[in-house]
Structure formats: C-alpha cells, structure tokens
Amino acid sequence: MELKDYEVLEQIGKGSFGVCKKIRRKTDSKILVWKELDYGLMSDNEKQMLVSEVNLLRELRHEHIVKYYQRIIDKNTLRLYIVMEYCSGGDLSSLIARQKPKRKPFEANLVMKWFQQLLQALQACHYRQKSDMAKVIHRDLKPGNVFLDSSLNIKLGDFGLARILAHNSSFATTFVGTPYYMSPELLNNEAYNEKSDIWALGCIIYELCVLSPPFTALNQSALFLKIKAGKYQPFSPKLYSQDLAIVINKMLQLSPCSRPDIAELISHRMFKVAEMEFG
Numbered sequence: 001m002e003l004k005d006y007e008v009l010e011q012i013g014k015g016s017f018g019v020c021k022k023i024r025r026k027t028d029s030k031i032l033v034w035k036e037l038d039y040g041l042m043s044d045n046e047k048q049m050l051v052s053e054v055n056l057l058r059e060l061r062h063e064h065i066v067k068y069y070q071r072i073i074d075k076n077t078l079r080l081y082i083v084m085e086y087c088s089g090g091d092l093s094s095l096i097a098r099q100k101p102k103r104k105p106f107e108a109n110l111v112m113k114w115f116q117q118l119l120q121a122l123q124a125c126h127y128r129q130k131s132d133m134a135k136v137i138h139r140d141l142k143p144g145n146v147f148l149d150s151s152l153n154i155k156l157g158d159f160g161l162a163r164i165l166a167h168n169s170s171f172a173t174t175f176v177g178t179p180y181y182m183s184p185e186l187l188n189n190e191a192y193n194e195k196s197d198i199w200a201l202g203c204i205i206y207e208l209c210v211l212s213p214p215f216t217a218l219n220q221s222a223l224f225l226k227i228k229a230g231k232y233q234p235f236s237p238k239l240y241s242q243d244l245a246i247v248i249n250k251m252l253q254l255s256p257c258s259r260p261d262i263a264e265l266i267s268h269r270m271f272k273v274a275e276m277e278f279g
C-alpha cells in the first residue's frame with residue numbers, strides 16, 4: 001500500500017511526533033489513522049532509533065495495544081507515515097475531561113475492566129522487552145496515550161514515538177505537557193524501569209476514580225516536590241472497593257521495589273470478584 005491508497009478524512013490532533021490524521025483505505029473503506037513524522041531534521045542516529053522503535057511497534061501485537069498496520073516513507077517530503085488502527089472512543093484524557101463536569105466518577109466495574117486491560121497491555125510490552133534485551137521501550141503512559149475502541153475497550157497507544165522524538169530538540173521544546181504521571185525515580189534521573197509504569201498506571205487508575213491525578217500543582221517545580229513527597233488525597237472508597245484503594249496506594253509507593261509488579265496485580269483477588277459476579 002502507498003499514500004495514494006488512502007484518502008485523508010480529517011486531522012485528529014497534533015502530538016510531539018507530528019500530526020495524526022483519520023484516513024480511509026480505498027480498497028475496503030476501512031477507517032484507520034496515520035501519524036506523520038518529519039524526519040528531515042533528524043540526525044542519522046535519531047533516524048536509526050526511529051527505525052528500531054517502529055520495528056518494535058510492529059512486533060507488539062495484543063488486543064489491548066493499538067494495532068500497527070504499516071509504515072510509508074515519502075522520500076520527496078522526507079516524511080514517515082505510520083498507519084494504525086483507529087480508536088473511535090477517543091483518548092482517555094478527553095473522556096475524563098468530559099466526565100469531570102458531570103461530577104460523577106466512572107463506574108467501579110468500568111474502572112476495574114480498564115485496570116485489568118491496561119495490565120494485560122503492559123504485560124505484553126514488558127514480556128516483549130524481556131525477550132528482546134536489545135531495547136527497552138520507554139512508555140509514555142498517560143491518559144492521552146490510552147485510547148478506547150467502539151466497545152470502550154482499552155487500546156494502549158504508540159508510546160515509543162513520542163519518547164524517541166523527545167530526544168530530538170526540535171520536537172521536545174514544542175510539545176511539553178505537564179508530567180503528572182512522572183515517577184519519583186524519573187525525577188531523580190534514575191533509570192526508567194517497569195515499576196515506573198506501575199507508578200504511572202497507579203496515577204491513571206486514581207484519576208479514573210477521582211477525576212484528577214493524585215499529584216497536581218500550579219507549576220512544574222511544585223508538582224515535582226509533591227511527587228517526591230508522595231502524599232496525595234486518599235479517594236473515598238465508598239464508590240470503590242477497599243481492595244482498590246489499597247492497591248493504588250501500593251502502586252504509588254515512592255520506592256520502586258515497594259510497588260507490586262504486573263504479575264502480582266494481574267492475579268489480585270479484586271479482579272476475581274468482578275469475574276465471579278459477571279462470569
């Protein structure tokens with residue numbers, strides 16, 4: 001397939017990597033998206049990193065990870081197009097923003113479903129990382145990178161791209177969001193590890209229950225102090241199980257080794273109850 005095999009429908013948004021557009025495949029009218037990246041300003045090293053990130057994207061196949069279809073390189077415009085599945089439910093950050101004015105947090109069953117699906121998606125990534133020692137994918141886990149399909153199932157977005165391009169000065173400066181989900185170890189410039197994802201996931205699940213992240217501040221330095229202090233407003237368990245509140249608290253432990261890992265979380269009894277009730 002080439003660029004001419006697709007029809008551009010509309011621009012969905014702009015990310016640190018470039019532009020995201022909704023497209024239609026002409027052969028079967030399937031709706032997809034592509035992300036356009038300008039690699040014209042990239043050094044050879046950055047291009048190499050981009051190639052390896054895209055190759056990793058191709059290998060991550062999981063029902064709760066956005067499906068990668070193909071990449072198209074346009075040597076005339078020095079642009080890379082990455083074709084992926086379109087998630088009609090949009091991104092979680094927009095969903096939370098729409099839920100907030102209703103002052104009604106998400107249903108407990110929905111939060112547990114999304115929690116379980118996010119854990120399954122992360123497990124697929126971590127497993128992949130383990131088997132391929134060559135490269136650990138840095139995940140930029142945040143609600144804006146978590147999408148939903150038409151049945152409100154989770155589709156974890158393409159994190160690697162944002163990270164790769166963040167190294168590229170021209171990209172890093174233009175799109176800097178507030179790093180609400182940054183873990184204490186990352187603030188201390190320690191190595192990124194799987195437990196950093198557990199922290200970010202804890203922040204996201206907390207936000208689904210409270211409709212705001214556990215750590216907020218008016219500026220970045222105040223936010224960093226709050227994260228390093230690790231103190232946050234406990235959410236009222238009246239809408240959610242005590243188990244959930246305890247698990248989130250463990251995921252937001254300052255020291256990475258005190259946080260549970262994916263395996264512990266996936267097998268937690270709080271998911272069992274849900275399965276028993278709804279089979």
Ligand SMILES: CN(C)CCCNS(=O)(=O)c1cccc(Nc2nc(OCC3CCCCC3)c3[nH]cnc3n2)c1
Binds near residue numbers: 013085158
């Ligand atoms: C029911 N409605 C209220 C739902 C509103 C929802 N419809 S919507 O307005 O077109 C809409 C909104 C946001 C996303 C999507 N689908 C989507 N977005 C992606 O990336 C967005 C991009 C990410 C980086 C920053 C800029 C935006 C994807 N990447 C791979 N697959 C993707 N799918 C659709």
